[in-house]
Amino acid sequence: MVVKTPFNWLTWLVFLAVSSLLISNAYAGGVLSAGMEHVCGIKDDSTLICWGRNHINQADPPEGTFTQVSAGFNFNCALKTDASLACWGQDTAGETSPPPGQFIQVESGYEHACALGYDGVPICWGSNRSNQVDFLPGPFQQIALGLDHSCGLKADGTVACWGSDKKGQSTPPAETTFSSIFAGGTTTCGIKTDGLTICWGNKNRSYGYLTQIDFAVADNNLCGLKIDNTLSCPSMSGVPHDVFTDVTTGGAITMFYESTLNYIFACGIKTDGLAACWGDNEYNKATPPDDVVFMQSPSKPSVPPKPDPNDTTSYSLFFTDLKPLYNIGDTIKIDLVESLQVNRFERVDLWVVIKMQNGSLLYMTPVPADLLSLSQQPFKESLEFSEKTTRILTFEVIPGLGGEYTVYAAYVEEGKNPMKDSFLVLKSNIASVKVVLNNE
Numbered sequence: 489m490v491v492k493t494p495f496n497w498l499t500w501l502v503f504l505a506v507s508s509l510l511i512s513n514a515y516a517g518g519v520l521s522a523g524m525e526h527v528c529g530i531k532d533d534s535t536l537i538c539w540g541r542n543h544i545n546q547a548d549p550p551e552g553t554f555t556q557v558s559a560g561f562n563f564n565c566a567l568k569t570d571a572s573l574a575c576w577g578q579d580t581a582g583e584t585s586p587p588p589g590q591f592i593q594v595e596s597g598y599e600h601a602c603a604l605g606y607d608g609v610p611i612c613w614g615s616n617r618s619n620q621v622d623f624l625p626g627p628f629q630q631i632a633l634g635l636d637h638s639c640g641l642k643a644d645g646t647v648a649c650w651g652s653d654k655k656g657q658s659t660p661p662a663e664t665t666f667s668s669i670f671a672g673g674t675t676t677c678g679i680k681t682d683g684l685t686i687c688w689g690n691k692n693r694s695y696g697y698l699t700q701i702d703f704a705v706a707d708n709n710l711c712g713l714k715i716d717n718t719l720s721c722p723s724m725s726g727v728p729h730d731v732f733t734d735v736t737t738g739g740a741i742t743m744f745y746e747s748t749l750n751y752i753f754a755c756g757i758k759t760d761g762l763a764a765c766w767g768d769n770e771y772n773k774a775t776p777p778d779d780v781v782f783m784q785s786p787s788k789p790s791v792p793p794k795p796d797p798n799d800t801t802s803y804s805l806f807f808t809d810l811k812p813l814y815n816i817g818d819t820i821k822i823d824l825v826e827s828l829q830v831n832r833f834e835r836v837d838l839w840v841v842i843k844m845q846n847g848s849l850l851y852m853t854p855v856p857a858d859l860l861s862l863s864q865q866p867f868k869e870s871l872e873f874s875e876k877t878t879r880i881l882t883f884e885v886i887p888g889l890g891g892e893y894t895v896y897a898a899y900v901e902e903g904k905n906p907m908k909d910s911f912l913v914l915k916s917n918i919a920s921v922k923v924v925l926n927n928e
Contacts, residue, residue, distance in 0.1 A: 519783045520757055521596075522738030523559035525771050527755050529763065530554050532781045534569060540773030546577030559738070560596030560633075565603075567594050570847035573603055583614035590843075597633035597671075604631050606896070606918050610640060620651030634671035634689075641669050645681055657689030672737075677710070685712060696720065709737045709752040721754060726766045732756040733784055739768055757782045803828055803836070803899045803916035808877070815926045820883040822921065824897050828874040835902040836915050837866035840880060845891040849907075852880065864907050866900065883923070890927030896920050 520529040526540030526547045536549035536557060546562050552574065557566040563577030563584050571590035579585065581599045589611075591603040600614030600621055608627025616622065618636035628640030628648075637651030637658045645665025649658035655674040664686075666678035677687040677695070685695040691710070698712035698720060711721040717731045739751040753767030753774045761784065763776035804827040814820055830836060840852040842860065850860045852867040859881075880895065897919045900906050904913035 518556045521559040522736045530783045541771035544578045558596040561598045565594045581615035595633045598635045618652035632669045632671040635673045655690040711735045805919035807921035822880045826874040835870045836899040838868040840867040841896045843894040893923045
């Protein structure tokens with residue numbers, strides 16, 4: 489396909505292969521995550537490394553580059569840099585058979601997993617013995633999984649859960665808003681918008697003011713980062729006094745012939761990028777690799793205030809319908825219907841992004857002679873009102889470019905970059921339209 493501008497960018501694009509920069513929600517242990525007896529993390533070169541027990545290949549990660557990893561009981565799932573999913577390890581219930589598509593977050597539970605799409609809608613797979621895979625539609629800005637339950641954090645800071653509720657883990661406190669959530673076993677926790685960490689379910693209590701939390705899969709072990717980035721691990725001894733950027737917990741406390749067997753352990757990433765672990769060390773799960781530098785987590789977003797009911801602000805975007813398939817010689821006209829009305833002191837930018845077949849992204853620019861760019865930038869800036877249909881692109885299909893392309897559009901907080909800043913800078917729905925080209 490060809491854009492009718494002086495620069496024939498798609499002829500050049502056929503030979504282009506770049507990695508896309510993606511919105512990534514790396515919350516509780518997003519770059520380091522512990523399962524029952526193993527740990528996986530993302531190194532500073534974006535590749536994976538795992539250690540600990542490996543009897544069903546849970547510590548044998550795939551090749552490639554990744555932005556987030558989440559360990560379940562004896563399996564893991566990770567988000568690739570092209571926004572697709574990879575899972576490995578135990579697959580007794582289909583937990584390592586993820587769906588195709590692009591996502592912004594993935595989380596693993598005991599024998600199930602869920603991923604969050606660009607539109608905030610989750611999709612889940614694996615064991616469904618307690619309906620933990622029968623997900624709510626959302627939209628959510630974050631998801632968290634426990635033993636047999638799943639939860640999602642909405643844009644207004646409230647939480648909705650589905651699956652098992654035997655311990656009350658799927659019944660979040662009413663009239664309470666959170667900035668992030670985490671689930672493990674039969675417990676769910678959240679950091680409230682006032683900074684206080686509370687949990688419900690099997691562990692129904694407050695844990696003070698923490699900036700990050702993690703619960704082990706068996707829900708007997710919590711560690712968190714305090715405001716000064718030192719650790720708070722109430723049920724553990726031998727906790728280091730270093731400053732950390734991430735913490736993750738694993739293992740379990742189980743009863744066996746009236747004796748308590750303590751298998752809990754935890755790991756964290758220090759400010760120098762090196763990992764440290766403490767607690768039970770069976771299978772060397774608390775012995776991280778030496779001299780491996782790990783990726784640092786991106787900033788965690790905060791939840792915006794609840795909307796004013798008297799606020800007349802409105803944002804809406806959608807693309808007009810296209811044909812299912814376009815053949816060589818066809819001309820494609822992509823129109824975006826805009827509906828925007830903001831407050832007096834608010835402005836937004838319009839971003840339009842084209843996702844190519846190889847996963848790379850092109851950004852539409854306001855310059856007609858240079859309409860598309862690899863550089864991340866908005867299509868329109870400082871908008872306050874728009875009620876019109878905009879012709880985004882005109883394509884003419886040429887040989888050699890068959891396949892599927894997707895065009896995305898969204899209003900974004902003025903001056904923010906949705907590819908680098910948090911998901912919360914989005915001010916509207918994410919409109920999308922697929923363009924399917926035939927090579928014949």
